[in-house]
Amino acid sequence: MLDPAYSFLLDERSDPVSEAADSSASVSVAATDAALLDAYSRSVSDVVECVGPSVVRLDIRHANGSRAGSGSGVIVSPDGLILTNSHVVQGAKRAEVTTLDGRSLAARILGDDPDTDLALLRVDEAATLPAARLGDSKQLKRGEIAIAIGNPLGFDATVTAGVVSALGHSLKSKSGRLIDDVIQTDAALNPGNSGGPLVSSRGEVIGINTAMIAGAQGICFAVAANTARFVLGEIIRHGRVRRAYLGVGAGTIALPRRIALRLGLAQATGATVTAVEAGGPADEAGLLTGDILLAVDGAPVTGADDLVRLLDAEKIDRTVPLDVLRRSDKRRFWVALRER
Structure with a gap:
């Protein structure tokens, strides 16, 4: 004969009302997780749809027309101003710009600032181009969504996403000087991403992707948008950055x-x-x-x-x-x- 205590436990486990409640709770949790994941996906997708058309591929040309290398850039004004890295332009004077919709445009390098690893180009043709807006990088917080768009290893219009890992770092530029106020992110970067934008969930460019640490996972860097805004202004006014x-x-x-x-x-x-x-x-x-x-x-x-x-x-x-x-x-x- 079954002990009444064990009979009570058996009754509890086989109670259909209890089982229904557990099942309902599991479905509710799963639905919440799915909704959150869907919201994150939509956020990233919306940003890429908004900013993606302003990201271009740059093929750098020597004076004799031979190709010097390639990288990414981001259009920051409708009349064709493009921000990229100094190490992408490599001291050249000309570049070929390929837009997301397949147009090929000629551009000249207006100025190059190795101390911040930034350079500014202007498209030669009279055209109205999709432009991204520069955000205020001072307002960033660790943990915010960070989206990198570029052309790594020749794969055009590639998107990676992560978070702002750290702020306020200094990074040695190719000139040997320290670039201040650098953003660290775990959004994956590869050769060819250089010069492309790091974008916030608000669709604003918060940095210009500049470097990764070879052999490390998830340690990548971008020059802050506020630094990029200063350099852009100096190059437009003076043709170079005097500081x-x-x-x-x-x-x-x-x-x-x-x-x-x-x-x-x-x-x-x-x-x-x-x-x-x-x-x-x-x-x-x-x-x-x-x-x-x-x-x-x-x-x-x-x-x-x-x-x-x-x-x-x-x-x-x-x-x-x-x-x-x-x-x-x-x-x-x-x-x-x-x-x-």
Whole structure:
């Protein structure tokens, strides 16, 4: 004869109402997961549909017409301005542009800035082209969706997606200088992706893809959109980027609230010094790794992109004050800037 306790357990397991509830819960969870996955897929797909037509393939030509290499680029104005990497153009003067709809257009290189690994081209033909908009890379947060579009290994219009892994890194450019405010992402990049856009879920270009670490998985880098906007403006105005040289690597950092309140600082962030180049102006003035830059010549520095913008041609060969937070003290250093 069955023990009443075991009989009770058996009845519970075989209760059709309980089984129906469990089944309903499982279906509900599965439906929620499917809805979330579908929303993510739609988000990526919508961004690619919006930005994809502005991404082009670049075939670089030597002066004699021979091919020098290829890469990606992104159209940033309807009249044919294209941003790409300096290492893609390789010092050449001309490029052949292939659009997503198959058009082949001739373009000339307007300017090349190896210090930020950026270059600007303009299409020769009078044409209205689909253009992407540059976002504000200072507003990025780790974990945001990041979508890379380009032509890796000759496979045109390839899309990869991931997240913003880290912000405010410095990366050594081919000129040997440090590129500040670089975005790290795990969106897969391969040779040929260089110069293509890194795009947010809002459909804004947040960076220009520039490098990957060979042998590592999911460690790729893009030059921040705010740096790209500054370089674009300088090349359009002057044909090249003239900038004052400070000799530091920098990233954006939040200021300790307690210290900011005590010192009466209005800003919530600054530019932390991640590296000091030996013999550079910052080294000679006494700046150290770990210092936080608050202002240059009286203008607030709220991040590495501000530092790039403020160290312009106007400050070349000038001695300017730098306001710095060192540990919990605010200090002022006078730095003799020279041309980079």
